[in-house]
């Protein structure tokens with residue numbers, strides 16, 4: 627399956643904060659926050675669009691998480707189909 631489970635509303639197990647082990651809350655896709663702002667993201671998007679099936683299989687979705695306990699913002703890669 628080639629989609630991000632978080633984006634499709636299918637919950638993953640709780641992600642934990644690497645600082646305090648608190649519960650991380652999903653704030654949504656990072657693309658929604660940075661849009662056409664980050665050159666890093668442009669590279670990632672171009673890689674997806676170049677039609678290379680191998681890179682497409684490695685597709686991932688980056689989500690922004692916030693720790694409920696300490697408020698730390700963390701970006702986590704959600705790999706498709708896993």
Ligand SMILES: [Zn+2]
Nearest residue numbers: 630632633687
């Ligand atoms: Zn996603």
Ligand SMILES: [Zn+2]
Nearest residue numbers: 643646693696
């Ligand atoms: Zn924390």
